[in-house]
Amino acid sequence: MHRLAFLAAASAVALAAPAQAEPLKIGIIESLSGAQTSTGRLYANAVEYGVDQINKAGGFNGEPVQVTEYDNAGGAPEAADKFRQAVADGVDIIFQGASSAIAGQLTEDVRKHNIRNAGHEVMFINLGGEAMELTGEKCQFYHFRFTTTAPMRVNALVNAMKADGDLGTKVYSINQNYSWGQDMQKAVEAAADTGGYEVVGEVLHDVNKIQDFAPFVARIKAAAPDTVFTGNWSNDLLLLMKATGDAGLDVTFATAFLDQPGNIANAGKTAIGHYIANNYDNAASDGKFAENYKAATGHYPIFVEGHSAFALAQLKQALDTLDFGGGEIDVTKIALALEDTTYDSPVGPISVRKADHQTIRPVVVSKVVENPKYPADDTDMGFQTVKVVPGEDAIYPVQDSCQMKRPGE
Incomplete structure (x- = not known):
């Protein structure tokens, strides 16, 4: 083929080939x-x-x-x-x-x-x-x-624990001092009448800066609550569970993130009977x-x-x-x-x-038991489903402060 004819044919093929699609x-x-x-x-x-x-x-x-x-x-x-x-x-x-x-x-x-x-x-x-x-x-x-959100988790915990007779009448609240932890504290306070409990102590602490929660555990022990609510996560929950295990504190925890790897192992047998409200649990x-x-x-x-x-x-x-x-x-x-x-x-x-x-969305309430279907942290403990709260029962009204503008508005 003549060189010019070849180049023309090649150009035609190139133009006919589809352009690469735009990836997401x-x-x-x-x-x-x-x-x-x-x-x-x-x-x-x-x-x-x-x-x-x-x-x-x-x-x-x-x-x-x-x-x-x-x-x-x-x-x-x-x-x-x-x-x-x-x-x-x-x-x-x-x-x-x-x-x-x-x-x-x-x-x-x-x-x-x-x-x-x-x-x-x-x-x-x-x-x-x-x-x-x-x-x-x-x-x-x-x-x-x-x-x-905090109300979805706390309300599910309060209703399930009260129904099971595990909530008690005295509650302590320990949370991280920023928007999420403050929401948890407010949700615990707001659910007091429904739960039939008194909040006997509250703590908001620095986020991921505390290395030893033993002093906080001592304060919890002195307040003698039946249940401790916490929205703590990451190191703040790992170290809180470690301090609780070390102190042998006999109290039920109501948590948002107890299934974070390491928490069950850190708490040891004191974790048995602790609760969590979560988005999902394998056992559910x-x-x-x-x-x-x-x-x-x-x-x-x-x-x-x-x-x-x-x-x-x-x-x-x-x-x-x-x-x-x-x-x-x-x-x-x-x-x-x-x-x-x-x-x-x-x-x-x-x-x-x-x-x-x-x-x-549904909220799954579970508690720690021995010999579960899905063991946690290479222990003989894990989570057993207590209740799955349907999404329509877990949700709350749209907040008045939300003034969403949609495209074109």
């Missing part, structure tokens, strides 16, 4: 170093598992979904820096879970970015920031909360998801992994309704589709409330 880009802005690493890594694991499931089913928009990790080192300023980096990398959706303080930073970063960059929005799927303000005064269209399901997760990751879903994986499955439901033809990703259309999803999780349906983007 997910960024995990998580605490992957520092005191919150044990929690942050589990959120990241679950997101990556969920992305793998989407990609095994064919990806989205003609390409595999791309996922990138960004380490915020457990700090809000660092998270803001990583958000700017993620935007520069073209990330469409960010995921984060460890710390309401960091979630507060990110949702504000997303809000400001989207105001300045209409048509090129970024969405924030919040897996663990439970501060009420995130769906209250800080609520905004591009933030979705795929977890519970038929076990199919747990086995699938183990087959993919090498371990059963623990702590925050279950409900975080469900968030990705629900995102997949939204993506399955969209077709961008390989072209530019439209995050606003993804958000609108996500609002209309209902995911049938192993513990019950999860939907999105359009007014504030709080998910309406």
Whole structure:
């Protein structure tokens, strides 16, 4: 073939070949170093598992979904820096879970970015920031909360423990001194009449700075409560459980995050009878998801992994309704589709409330027993389901402070 004819034919083929499709880009802005690493890594694991499931089913928009990790080192300023980096990398959706303080930073970063960059929005799927303000005064269209809040957990605990005769009439509250811990303290106070108890002591302490909780355990012991409520997580719960175990404190704990790895081992036999209200418990399901997760990751879903994986499955439901033809990703259309999803999780349906983007979801109440189906921390202890509270019974009204503006308003 003549050289010019060959080049012309080659050019024609190149022009006829379809352009590469635009991939959906997910960024995990998580605490992957520092005191919150044990929690942050589990959120990241679950997101990556969920992305793998989407990609095994064919990806989205003609390409595999791309996922990138960004380490915020457990700090809000660092998270803001990583958000700017993620935007520069073209990330469409960010995921984060460890710390309401960091979630507060990110949702504000997303809000400001989207105001300045209409048509090129970024969405924030919040897996663990439970501060009420995130769906209250800080609520905004591009933030979705795929977890519970303090009232949902506390009310479920109070009702289940009272029904089982394990609540008692004297309650102590110990929590971290920031938005989430303050919400927990308020929720414990608000449920006193329903629970029929008196709050005999309250503590709000520094976050992830205390190395020895023995003095706090001594104060709890002196107050002689029947039940101690705590929303503590990460090192603050691990060390509180260690101090409780060391002191042999005979009191029932009502918790939000007792299933965090290490807590049962730290508390030892004093953990038996402790309660947790959570988004998911392997023992509350038929076990199919747990086995699938183990087959993919090498371990059963623990702590925050279950409900975080469900968030990705629900995102997949939204993506399955969209077709961008390989072209530019439209995050606003993804958000609108996500609002209309209902995911049938192993513990019950999860939907999105359009007014504030709080998910309406089941709350699982469990307590620590010996010889469970799914042992924790290589011990002979683990969780037994007490009650699964349906989402419609667990949810509360939209906060008056949420004035969400929708696209086009």
